[in-house]
Amino acid sequence: MTIFIGAFIIGLILSFLTIGVFISFRVLNFTDITADGSFALGGALAASLLVMNINPALAVVFAFLGGGLAGSVTGLLHTHFRIPQLLSGILVMTGLYSINLRIMGKSNIPLFSEKTVISCADGWTTAFWGADKKIGIFGGQIAAADMTVLLFFLMMIVFFGGALYFFFKTDMGAAMRATGSNPQMITALGVNTKAMIILGIALSNGFIALSGALLAQYQGFADIQMGLGMFVLGIANLIIGETLVGKKRLGLILPGVVLGSILFRQLVAVALRLGMNPNDLKLITAIFVLGALILPLEIEKFRKRKRLGGNARRQ
Amino acid sequence: MLVVNNIFKTFNPGTPDEVRALQGVSFSLDEGGFLVVIGTNGSGKTSLLNAVAGSFFIDSGEILIDGVDVGPMAEHQRASLIGRVFQNPFLGTAADMTIEENLTLAAKRGKRRGLGLCLNAAAAAGIKERVKSLTMALEDRMTNIVGSLSGGQRQALTLLMATWSKPKLLLLDEHTAALDPKTAKKVVELTEDVIKKHRLTTLMVTHSMQQAVNLGDRIIMMHKGRIVYDFKGDEKRLLRAGDLLALFNEIRRKEQIDISAAEMLQRNYI
Ligand SMILES: Nc1ncnc2c1ncn2[C@@H]1O[C@H](COP(=O)(O)OP(=O)(O)OP(=O)(O)O)[C@@H](O)[C@H]1O
Ligand SMILES: [Mg+2]
Numbered sequence: 395m396t397i398f399i400g401a402f403i404i405g406l407i408l409s410f411l412t413i414g415v416f417i418s419f420r421v422l423n424f425t426d427i428t429a430d431g432s433f434a435l436g437g438a439l440a441a442s443l444l445v446m447n448i449n450p451a452l453a454v455v456f457a458f459l460g461g462g463l464a465g466s467v468t469g470l471l472h473t474h475f476r477i478p479q480l481l482s483g484i485l486v487m488t489g490l491y492s493i494n495l496r497i498m499g500k501s502n503i504p505l506f507s508e509k510t511v512i513s514c515a516d517g518w519t520t521a522f523w524g525a526d527k528k529i530g531i532f533g534g535q536i537a538a539a540d541m542t543v544l545l546f547f548l549m550m551i552v553f554f555g556g557a558l559y560f561f562f563k564t565d566m567g568a569a570m571r572a573t574g575s576n577p578q579m580i581t582a583l584g585v586n587t588k589a590m591i592i593l594g595i596a597l598s599n600g601f602i603a604l605s606g607a608l609l610a611q612y613q614g615f616a617d618i619q620m621g622l623g624m625f626v627l628g629i630a631n632l633i634i635g636e637t638l639v640g641k642k643r644l645g646l647i648l649p650g651v652v653l654g655s656i657l658f659r660q661l662v663a664v665a666l667r668l669g670m671n672p673n674d675l676k677l678i679t680a681i682f683v684l685g686a687l688i689l690p691l692e693i694e695k696f697r698k699r700k701r702l703g704g705n706a707r708r709q
Numbered sequence: 710m711l712v713v714n715n716i717f718k719t720f721n722p723g724t725p726d727e728v729r730a731l732q733g734v735s736f737s738l739d740e741g742g743f744l745v746v747i748g749t750n751g752s753g754k755t756s757l758l759n760a761v762a763g764s765f766f767i768d769s770g771e772i773l774i775d776g777v778d779v780g781p782m783a784e785h786q787r788a789s790l791i792g793r794v795f796q797n798p799f800l801g802t803a804a805d806m807t808i809e810e811n812l813t814l815a816a817k818r819g820k821r822r823g824l825g826l827c828l829n830a831a832a833a834a835g836i837k838e839r840v841k842s843l844t845m846a847l848e849d850r851m852t853n854i855v856g857s858l859s860g861g862q863r864q865a866l867t868l869l870m871a872t873w874s875k876p877k878l879l880l881l882d883e884h885t886a887a888l889d890p891k892t893a894k895k896v897v898e899l900t901e902d903v904i905k906k907h908r909l910t911t912l913m914v915t916h917s918m919q920q921a922v923n924l925g926d927r928i929i930m931m932h933k934g935r936i937v938y939d940f941k942g943d944e945k946r947l948l949r950a951g952d953l954l955a956l957f958n959e960i961r962r963k964e965q966i967d968i969s970a971a972e973m974l975q976r977n978y979i
Pocket of ligand 2: 796
């Protein structure tokens with residue numbers, strides 16, 4: 395039960411990452427791998443600030459802003475200097491590695507007794523659940539403190555997801571979605587698509603850095619390597635979410651993205667429980683994404699061949 | 710209203726792919742005027758519209774809309790003046806967004822886009838009313854994504870979007886060329902209606918000689934980046950589709966003579 399709830403919480407935290415990837419990859423049609431750098435940037439900023447006894451909420455805000463700044467650089471490189479999307483992301487991600495090291499001053503910052511969002515949430519436990527330290531749920535017992543943390547992150551994702559949903563329904567948000575869908579058309583309607591891309595990629599990386607900041611606090615340390623593979627993980631979560639709820643409705647896709655992130659994390663927890671080597675995790679995630687990307691195409695090809703009774707093979 | 714003065718545009722200058730798309734095009738169009746542009750493939754018709762809309766910057770020359778020199782303005786900055794329907798029906802609408810949302814995008818053409826909700830119940834009702842006026846049975850599908858519509862339906866929507874708030878200038882680029890004859894006829898009717906109703910100043914490219922003689926009050930014919938014929942007033946009114954076809958044939962014949970003359974010169978002197 396404890397593993398289950400831990401994976402649930404991490405899934406919630408990684409939902410922010412997935413939302414960030416959703417904004418760049420799906421909304422703006424921009425393959426932005428700045429993610430790996432900005433995730434670690436979020437962790438680095440939060441941990442460094444917390445060690446300096448800064449208010450955790452403020453540390454998280456700074457992480458968000460830092461990610462936004464990194465993203466806007468990637469956006470700027472692509473729109474104004476015509477550097478391809480992937481290369482823009484790689485340049486910023488590579489630069490961020492050194493910047494993150496500078497921020498942290500070393501490659502790992504542990505958070506022992508510092509005040510974090512987790513310890514704040516813990517503080518509300520007694521107020522919520524009384525003195526009873528265990529809660530029965532689904533026939534199991536879980537620590538009340540875990541439950542508070544879970545609810546805290548759940549509320550947070552509902553708030554941020556709701557705000558993003560609202561944003562996409564505003565004039566500016568609609569223009570951003572149109573920028574990803576049909577840049578030529580929205581330019582003809584008077585929108586500066588370069589500005590929209592920069593803003594959108596900034597927003598995306600803000601969410602991703604926020605995710606890194608929260609994870610660092612939950613796991614109790616920030617590490618220079620913590621961003622590795624996060625873009626691919628975000629895509630994996632996104633694909634699961636889209637499979638669950640479809641791609642069409644924005645009102646469904648945002649909750650779907652959260653569900654996808656939690657589900658993938660649960661699967662990972664089960665696999666680890668069953669003896670999977672944690673070192674294989676990134677390979678398996680990559681293969682999963684690869685499969686999800688090529689399978690629909692292969693199935694379509696197979697169907698077409700069947701329809702044409704083998705004629706297609708000869709062409 | 711629209712003044713185009715001696716504009717030039719060369720793509721990929723100094724490379725083997727060099728194309729002189731516009732070579733000194735000049736004309737002016739009065740308020741409420743309806744100019745039809747015809748010409749062979751690659752003669753520079755789309756390039757002319759692109760130059761006016763600002764899809765690229767011209768190499769030299771001058772473009773004035775309503776007295777404003779739009780030369781230094783980027784495409785999105787000119788949008789407050791220009792409504793546009795593209796040659797490709799898929800270019801004018803955002804496929805992933807709903808019919809309603811596409812129209813709200815158009816309603817804000819050239820205006821500041823802030824953090825107000827783009828759609829409310831009252832606006833949705835107004836949009837529905839105008840979509841109904843297209844008589845394409847789209848009013849019951851307001852929340853469907855545009856990607857699920859046919860090319861003709863999308864082109865009709867694009868026309869509605871381009872003219873949602875009255876533009877100073879309407880640019881139409883063969884906007885019925887990709888449609889089946891019945892739908893094309895329908896879209897042409899819608900076009901005529903909206904132009905008459907709002908007395909729009911219009912620049913329309915077409916491949917259909919019939920459209921060219923039926924619509925508009927002036928025809929220019931382009932060839933190799935230049936205007937080669939210009940018919941207005943009574944001359945335009947008396948023009949028949951056959952006359953225009955004859956002109957096309959003449960151009961083709963001249964071109965063949967040019968080519969054979971060049972070959973002869975080559976044989977004799979090189
Ligand atoms: N962005 C571009 N880059 C390079 N060449 C271009 C570009 N746009 C147009 N051209 C070239 O300029 C010439 C004129 O093209 P344009 O699209 O204006 O012709 P058109 O008259 O609209 O033809 P069509 O009837 O086929 O639509 C063509 O040779 C075309 O290949
Ligand atoms: Mg053309």
